[in-house]
Amino acid sequence: MLETEPDLSVFSQIDFTNGAVAAVSGGSDSTALLLLLKDHLDRTAPATKLLAVTIDHGLRPGSAAEAQAVARLCAERGIAHRTLVWSGRKPSTGLPAAAREARYRLLAEAAQAEGIGLILTGHTADDQAETVLMRRVRGYGAREEGRGLAGMAPATLYDWRIWIARPLLGTRRAALRDVLRRANVGWAEDPTNEDEAFERPRIRAALADSNNAQRVEDAVALAARAAVEREQLGHRAAALIRGFASSPADGLIRLDPGFATAGDEPAAVYALRILLATVGGAAFLPDKARSEALLDRLRAAPFCATLSRTVVDARRAGIFLRRETRNLPPAAPAVDNALWDGRRRIKLGDESGALLIAPLGAARAAKLATAEDGTPPSLVRAALAAEPVLWRASEYLGECPGPAQDSPVLPRTAVCPVVAPFARFLPSFDLAPAGTVAALIGAPLLPAPPFSGHTAG
Ligand SMILES: Nc1ncnc2c1ncn2[C@@H]1O[C@H](COP(=O)(O)OP(=O)(O)OP(=O)(O)O)[C@@H](O)[C@H]1O
DSSP, rough: OOOOSSTTHHHHOOOOTTEEEEESSHHHHHHHHHHHHHHHHHOOOTTSSSSEEEEESOOOOHHHHHHHHHHHHHHHHHHHEEEEEEOOOOOOHHHHHHHHHHHHHHHHHHHHTTTTOEEEEEOOOHHHHHHHHHHHHHHHHHHHHHGGGGGGOOOEEETTEEEEEEEETBBBBHHHHHHHHHHTTTOOOGGGGTOTHHHHHHHHEEEEEEEHHHHHHHHHHHHHHHHHHHHHHHHHHHHHHHHHHEEEEETTTEEGGGGSSOOOOOHHHHHHHHHHHHTOOSHHHSOHHHHHHHHHHHHHOOOEETTTTEEEETTEEEEEEEESSSTOOSSSSOTTTTTTTTTTTOOTTTOOOOOOEOOOOEEEEEEEHEEEEEEEOOHHHHHHHHHHEHHHHGGOOOOOTTOOOOOSSSSSGEEEEEOOOGSSSSEGGGGGHHHHHHHHHTTOOOOSSSSSSSSOO
């Protein structure tokens, strides 16, 4: 049963040691979140740092006034509040996605500026039901074996550094509005939530129509079942990666040939998809059907194929994955903290001066020593050729240096691997494979999840 009264015990499962940012739009759900959270913290941990943040996207005439209303409410309740304005360029297509991207970026910046490691949003059971029903309409279920039907995760790691928790996912919007009415607190209605030109408002209206409670309940139950399946699949994929994968050189992953015949085909396909996306630097997992076909062919080595910008080279010595050399980024100025080729984070630290980042290239890779563990040297060199290196701009001689030698200026630690499909958003469902792949490729450790009972495994 979904809660008709907000279930406050969910707040007790969250670790507030490093404070919290409450993302408050001024709508009913996030305003109720703020009041419930403040109440919980006042009772259990009054010294907790709490900051309410409103993003003014500047997309509607009333947005600044809505932010001011949240600021007033916060002032009345003794809650610190900041309004951040999205001042960047607004794209003409994909506006909702760009606004969401900017919103999370600004929320994360506000949290980090205060040393806070957690953001809370007011997503509700109604939002969850809408998400799941939209995905079902789009056929996610059949294509993804329920992966997408898990809906929104109770927690998502943003940018591999800050957790976003959604404590109200089990609570109905109506219950939250009752809380506000009882407290005599108003809220803003966002007209885009009613605009049936968009898919979500259409589904929202359909849910509000009739049998509302049962349909929402069914959709949330479906999401809960799919979430359990997805987590279990992730644990099995992680176990396969731990058992069969190694990294003999930067940018090169070796799978023991037994991987393809280990017996748990769905887990092997999932592991393969995550590894392919990671090696290729893709934000999305490759197509499931194509990955299944690839796994099939891995059983009959030798062969070589490319999927998700990753060369899969199956030999007697093992199955080797490396970034294809096609379409690597050309030499460009290195920007601290930027993502290079979707798979490496640039960490310049104190290094100053104009630096270029470029692939090492085949000519320079050919001169390097190779692994001594029996890995074919040609594969090590091919992988290293696609690895990024930094140069002083004035000293870089281009992709093929010729007889004159140039040399990279920084240790390789200045360019850090990332688990590409989860680098931006890591839903807590996928913690196990993400943590395992991070350990495999030497990506930074995952920060501890905010809910008790979760481990990165
Ligand atoms: N402009 C914003 N400023 C701060 N947080 C926001 C903003 N827009 C959305 N959020 C956060 O994301 C959550 C989900 O966003 P969504 O757009 O579904 O909600 P909403 O309809 O704008 O507002 P609410 O959830 O408060 O009713 C919100 O509950 C809130 O925590």
